[in-house]
Amino acid sequence: MNEHGELVLFGAGGHAAVVADAAVAMGFVLVGVVDAMRPVTDGRPPFGGVPWLGPPDDPDPSLHELLGRGARVHAAVGDAGLRRRWLGDHADHAACIVHPTAVVSPSATIGEGVFIGPRAVVNARAVIGTGTIVNTAAILEHDARTGEFCHLAPGAIVLGNAMVGDQTLVGSNATILPAITVGHRTTIGAGSVVTSDLPDDVRAFGNPARDR
Structure with a gap:
């Protein structure tokens, strides 16, 4: 078992990439990204091989499965309003x-x-x-x-x-x-x-x- 468990990021832009690097350095395993658009990746970190779980307003059902087994969530966007909304929606799982x-x-x-x-x-x-x-x-x-x-x-x-x-x-x-x-x-x-x-x-x- 890794040190911090599994993590889902809300956001897939530049700030999210910085957050992903930090999370992996802490010992998290990145298991999903929720964003309006599928992350563009050439297969390399931080998002290469990480499942896209769909947009925040209509996420893939696997998001709920991940949260049910203890995955944590971090709102990794610069927009304060979006951070407030997404963190409010998943406050019990916030990392x-x-x-x-x-x-x-x-x-x-x-x-x-x-x-x-x-x-x-x-x-x-x-x-x-x-x-x-x-x-x-x-x-x-x-x-x-x-x-x-x-x-x-x-x-x-x-x-x-x-x-x-x-x-x-x-x-x-x-x-x-x-x-x-x-x-x-x-x-x-x-x-x-x-x-x-x-x-x-x-x-x-x-x-x-x-x-x-």
Whole structure:
């Protein structure tokens, strides 16, 4: 028996490929992919030889058989709304995927269905909400918090005691300074520096980051 058991991925795009690599490195066996379109593969990893289980709205009956025997599910898409929907549909089977090279403090709190990518760092007493992506080399510093279904893109940094609202995207190499609060459903552009609080539903870019 493998270390973590069987895993079904919802999603078959680029992010799903990254998640698949991490899951296999953890010891999962990838037993199915659910996506609107059959994955294009030349037979190589991560999806070569992995059964396509149909679209999310009309999956193959074998999905239910896999879940019935204990397979886990991970929503491996960038779209926060889809992650929320798919994780909600399969909450009892949700798996967190944490790449073996990630550094996660034992005092951190990790929600259901979270992905933590290669070389990411989650430091002491940080909190990651359900369905959030902490992508490659992103950093969540001590006592920082994310809401649910956020995305910290590659290289993003959320410094100590900062708070990120639900479904917010922190772009690649963006930095949120200590004790800053960012609202829900906000987008922070790549490379931006957030020096003051941001409200809900804005798109902020630059240094300092401002609503554009």
